[in-house]
Amino acid sequence: MRQLRVKSELCLDQRIISICEDSYSFSNEETQLFQPGWTTNETIQYGAYGSSIIDAFNYSTSDELDTYTYVGEFGTYRGGGYVYEFRSSLSDFKTNLSELHQLGWIDEKTRAIFIQLTLYNPSVQLLTAVTLLAEFLPTSGVFTTAHFEPIDFYKLRLKYFYQFWSLIQLGIIGCSLGSIGVYFWRFQETNRISQLFEQTNGYIYINLQVAVYVNDILTFLLGFCCFFSMIKFVQLFRFNQRISLFAETLKSCAKKVISFSIMFAIVFMSFVSLFYLLFVSKLSSCSSLLTTIQMIFEMTLRKLDTSEIIEADAFLGPICLALFVLLVVFVCSSMFMSIIIDSFHHVKENHKEDQITLSFMLKKFLRWTGLKRLNELEIQEERDCRMRSQYFDPIENFPDKMDQFLEAVNKIYVNQKIELSRLEKAGL
Numbered sequence: 407m408r409q410l411r412v413k414s415e416l417c418l419d420q421r422i423i424s425i426c427e428d429s430y431s432f433s434n435e436e437t438q439l440f441q442p443g444w445t446t447n448e449t450i451q452y453g454a455y456g457s458s459i460i461d462a463f464n465y466s467t468s469d470e471l472d473t474y475t476y477v478g479e480f481g482t483y484r485g486g487g488y489v490y491e492f493r494s495s496l497s498d499f500k501t502n503l504s505e506l507h508q509l510g511w512i513d514e515k516t517r518a519i520f521i522q523l524t525l526y527n528p529s530v531q532l533l534t535a536v537t538l539l540a541e542f543l544p545t546s547g548v549f550t551t552a553h554f555e556p557i558d559f560y561k562l563r564l565k566y567f568y569q570f571w572s573l574i575q576l577g578i579i580g581c582s583l584g585s586i587g588v589y590f591w592r593f594q595e596t597n598r599i600s601q602l603f604e605q606t607n608g609y610i611y612i613n614l615q616v617a618v619y620v621n622d623i624l625t626f627l628l629g630f631c632c633f634f635s636m637i638k639f640v641q642l643f644r645f646n647q648r649i650s651l652f653a654e655t656l657k658s659c660a661k662k663v664i665s666f667s668i669m670f671a672i673v674f675m676s677f678v679s680l681f682y683l684l685f686v687s688k689l690s691s692c693s694s695l696l697t698t699i700q701m702i703f704e705m706t707l708r709k710l711d712t713s714e715i716i717e718a719d720a721f722l723g724p725i726c727l728a729l730f731v732l733l734v735v736f737v738c739s740s741m742f743m744s745i746i747i748d749s750f751h752h753v754k755e756n757h758k759e760d761q762i763t764l765s766f767m768l769k770k771f772l773r774w775t776g777l778k779r780l781n782e783l784e785i786q787e788e789r790d791c792r793m794r795s796q797y798f799d800p801i802e803n804f805p806d807k808m809d810q811f812l813e814a815v816n817k818i819y820v821n822q823k824i825e826l827s828r829l830e831k832a833g834l
Contacts, residue, residue: 410435470486518542532556534556537554538550548812550808552805577630578634581628641653655749662749715727
């Protein structure tokens with residue numbers, strides 16, 4: 407609980423009252439250290455009060471509290487203040503609040519009371535920052551506000567980056583930002599070339615290598631951005647049965663495909679090494695590792711004319727081709743198709759289409775176009791839903807309940823203040 411106060415100043419017209427307390431501002435904020443009871447008398451014995459009571463009358467800066475400026479309805483408040491922390495048992499807490507009330511911790515110089523707390527729901531891993539603010543106006547009014555800010559740290563942790571669609575979103579964001587930066591780079595390079603052309607009137611050679619390089623980078627980034635965006639459409643069409651089956655199949659067989667890919671990469675690279683070492687001096691398509699990999703891919707897709715390999719070596723050529731067709735084309739391809747088909751059948755048997763979402767979207771569309779009208783049963787059901795949301799939703803009514811609670815606290819505070827002033831006048 408944090409309090410912000412104002413300094414006492416002499417009134418401009420002292421005929422009616424000599425001391426004035428103005429509205430809160432950064433210039434008239436009170437930052438002095440006080441003793442309990444807002445006094446500067448150092449003869450008070452510290453043993454009479456606990457450390458939490460003494461600290462409640464000492465000003466703390468925003469750096470010490472790790473708080474920031476807050477914008478309220480009637481003013482902007484700094485992050486510092488006089489703080490009382492709720493760190494004791496319930497009985498000690500009640501005792502401390504009673505002592506603070508007796509010491510007049512809240513008085514006519516108080517301009518804002520912050521009650522800040524953090525709530526945690528372990529079942530959904532959700533943190534909620536709660537800020538309750540009571541603003542004390544110079545006209546003796548109190549205005550209360552409540553602010554709730556839920557924070558899902560699950561999405562902020564590294565686990566967020568393990569999700570496939572999160573990587574797609576990061577790809578779109580990265581390519582988009584990169585395209586913007588490279589576009590300005592290309593614009594600057596274009597201006598440089600234009601100025602150089604104007605200065606020389608085109609009589610010297612202008613090297614456009616950097617401009618071509620920048621333009622190629624921009625083309626690549628735009629291409630990847632379009633690619634990731636088209637992949638994103640798969641998620642948007644997830645309510646379609648076929649698209650949903652496709653996505654669930656890929657998700658189901660992901661681990662199996664990764665394991666298969668490791669095995670396939672080992673077999674594939676072994677054949678790349680074999681063909682490269684045997685035919686590096688006989689075939690132009692095996693002159694380098696990169697061209698050999700390209701040739702092996704074409705053989706896997708059955709798009710390569712194998713007569714060149716047979717002509718290059720009449721004995722080893724057919725043997726290598728037979729081994730490749732047997733291990734890669736037949737065995738590995740069949741294993742890959744078996745993994746996909748098995749996962750597809752498993753997903754299809756356990757697949758549950760989101761009929762609720764589809765029916766809701768279809769119903770809303772038909773109502774919006776006027777092709778379907780509500781019957782009496784649906785009208786009554788909507789009325790019941792409205793009644794339940796109006797009277798049985800505690801979240802919607804929580805701010806109103808908090809306002810009622812703070813108004814009751816304000817009434818108690820005002821009544822106690824009036825009673826204390828009456829007793830002081832009576833000399834009691």
